[in-house]
Amino acid sequence: MLETAKPSGGDIVKSVTGTLDIKYRFSYGERYDRFFREMRDNKRIMGIACPKCGAVLLPPRPYCGFCYTPVDEWVELSDEGALLTYTVVHLPFIGQPTEPPYIYAFIMLDGADVQFPHILGEIEAADVRSGMRVKAVWAEERKGTLHDIKYFRPV
Amino acid sequence: MALKPPELTYMEGESRCDYNWTTGEVVGTFLAALRDHGKMLAGVCESCGQVAVPPTSYCESCGSEVSDLREVGPRGVVMSWARVADDFEGAPAEAPFRYVLVRPAGADTELLHVAPDDDGIRIGATVRPEFRPREQRGGAITDIRWFVPDGAESEGS
């Protein structure tokens, strides 16, 4: 059946290769704009307080994810906090700005009720403990992204 | 500590990923026939008999197995066309060119391909495929360079 039509000159084409390269322009929107400008210009991390449940939220959204209330009250957070949990990433991946191994962590900043994601520096993986105190080390050159903080170091 | 301009409006981003798609036997055989023999193979549905080009291993019309491949064309009839005036990244030909739906002789479906921007490309016109030279073919639908009006001299020959 298929054999009869199979080209005699060579094997069938087993696969086809291709690349997708899609460019995006992600809108910061009004909230991320304010949040990242505070980081870039003032080295400040801002949360938003929910007037109903009182939670101080991250990342900044127009609403409280928990009780669906509109939120608009900006609150300055400490750039210091406690390590919630962490993992040592050994796996390389495409587009990764930090070369593995590195320590990826969830940090509960003082004054916040939601975790802040970042990486740890100035510490060996074996010395990291959940609950330890860490503080942001700010980058000299800041552009309005989470990389405006280089990493968090132990206090 | 006022916020300074510039405002942050857009973050530039991209999604870039490489793929290696398995073709399967029917698609792989069709592509190899283009490459090795400069021939178009169609799939014959074992149930409804539809002759489909390019072929899939299942009949898009009735869902049955397609296990028999047969040569169709090379000449075919233009069933529709559309003219592209402006170049774009990844275009299959230099603009202006035309997209065509060609029904090769012996087939019941149409193959999507391109054609020169030539008034001879119109609905009902007979066209024939112009294959790329053997050494430029890689086992892809683009091994057919395009379809030209039957009887026309191929460019560069």
Add this chain to the structure above:
Amino acid sequence: MTRPVAVIGTGQTKYVSRRDDKNVPEIVREAGLRALADAGLKPSDVDAVVIGSAPEIFEGVNYPEDWIAPALGMCPGPVMRVHTGGTVGAATGIAGFYHVASGAYDTVLAVAYQKLSDGVPQYGLSACYDPLWDRDFACGAPALVGLQSRQYLDRHAPAVTEEHGAMVAVKNRRNALLNPYAQIRREITVADVMSSPPVAEPLKLLDCCPTSDGAAAMVIASEQTARKKCPRPAWFSGVGTCSESPYVPHVDMAYPESCVRAAQQAYQMAWIYEPARELDVAEVYEAFSFQELIWCEALGLCRPGEGGKLIESGRSDLDGALPVNTSGGVLSSNPIGASAMIRQVEAAMQVMGRAGEHQVDGVHRALAHSWGGAIQFSTVTIFSDEI
């Protein structure tokens, strides 16, 4: 009350790291036709199709259902694709359930698939993170589950240890030896797991699932058709799903509330009061070893913090009182978009008595669980041998 709905046939492809003989629609067709054959039906007996797959970036085709569904012999006809992340396979089965429970359709074919080898799986998963927030630090699924596993271990130390995760990996790979569809069929030891290279600590290579090509399918039908076509249908007796935001206070990855709530809902619908006693088998979505312990706790199959004791006791072994992941689990086969449906397929097969060598005797009620997103989507499905 809703009208009774059952799974009356299942189909799977063999899960492999690279399926190089068939393209995506052909793999979906293979699983779909097997499910129909298992149910004794033809494609023309199907009233609607539900398709499921995880992010389109895995295969690089958007709206892949448009390309794939015609391979099921259903076009022209009603096709809908569900798209919920890791839970999608189960969410697809559940959508099939609602297609029939609503009275809109009698017989539905639900198929879920993924052909991870066509693209770059970890890139696809990393693209799930918010580009303006955590995308640059997170690394596919292992980093997220590394955080989760660390939180779980730290909370319950020393009652739960890294060795307990390794024991899950050993058990599930052992179960996979009996499952002809499983990808990884190799006996391993706790020492092998503990000495395997770190991926996202505390996860080591053998704590992690593979990436697979494959598809799974179920035929879902009304009571009338089920009684006619299937001697022992697997009735949907409990269905629950729950989503949660990762950005609210008190997110607890070590005891995810979406899982707890989805389970409560499914148990309530199925009249189950003591899941650990009333369920006969459970298939949970353990993409990484520690997750089996976390899910067993959140599903109420053991008490919080007793995951270590559960795996140590042998209770969740194939010959234990409540076998968990009799199929070998996600740790043995992981075509992501299909993985959650494979849990449903295994649970349904156990109820139908069609699980072959890994069949557990006397299964009346089986649970299938899945998770997705940033550990924020959960589904629980309970199949029963009676309405």
Add this chain to the structure above:
Amino acid sequence: MIDVGVVGWAQTQHGTLERETHQSLIYRVVNEALSSCGMSIHDIDVVIDAGSDFLDGRGISTCITVDAMGAHFKEESKIAGDGLLAAIYAYMRIASGLFDTALVVAYGKSSESSPRVQSLLMTDPFYLRPMGLDATAAAALQARAYMHHYGVSEEAPARVAVKNRAAGATNINAQLSSEVTLDQVMESRPLVSPIRELEAAPVTDGACAVVMAGEEVAKSLKVRPAWIAGSGHAMDAFSPGAREIHKLRSAALAAAAAYKQAGVTDPSADLDLLEVTESFAHQELMLYEALGLCEEGEGEKLLISGATALGGRVPVNLSGGALCANPVVATGLVRLAEACARVADRGEGDRIDGMSKAMAHAAGGLAMQTAACMIVQG
């Protein structure tokens, strides 16, 4: 199936919304839909949403929009394709008897990436993608085949654009809200000919939300619902060359299923209004035929008769349709919201006297491979 009403609906202003995020759009539109029927998010049992990961530039984008939809600690599921399909799934959820209320959300921000690339992503890797076929080119092939097959004049699609842009001029949410003349359309830039710029839908950001409720809850509300009378969806063959591309078989089948359920036997007499997804102007003519408003090949005649314009026998796209705003993924759900607003007796401005039954249509795939329809009545 049990009676289900569409009780609330809302859509955003459509356009290029560069200061809006997906979350801010969704949050606003959901709140507006809820308040339109006096409900709170806590009254919602299940959320069914539609979005496109490739369009959003993220995998599983519900990861970061689920809270914007108010779905925290709720049943929630996502459907690929148009929001109208999500509405059909939500309808099934309530009809199962297991849920009383459902929220349907659909959103898209096409301005964040290239629409051409987005539609190229819909092609298969073997046969269509190497040809660079995008949605406009596929629609152009369809337009030429359709016009040739039935002898449709070159001005006919342009006349659809004139009609719909005139209607859109009164739609406060529309992106394009100016009228155009036949000459302007005919002289507009060719995209992929025969399609001209003014015969193609614009690039749009926008969102839509709809609230549904089972009979008991729907009747307990202070506002009157639009009751769902029927729905249907269908998919045709994938390869454009394996379809009769001059016909819309999927739309005909989706409509047939909806008509059967709703007891519609003569659509042009039984329906008072249609809202259809005409991403390209010629498609509205094809839809007249596929949806049974006229005989095959008679679309142009129906248009010229004025039957489908405001004040006509069976108006189509009084909102201006997709040609005035095309927030892909949400476009079809917007059609449902528009249809509901016209037929539900809520003492508001949008309702048109004498209209009681309307159908919304959504399309998907290259050259309308897929279709979904829902009929609502006041």
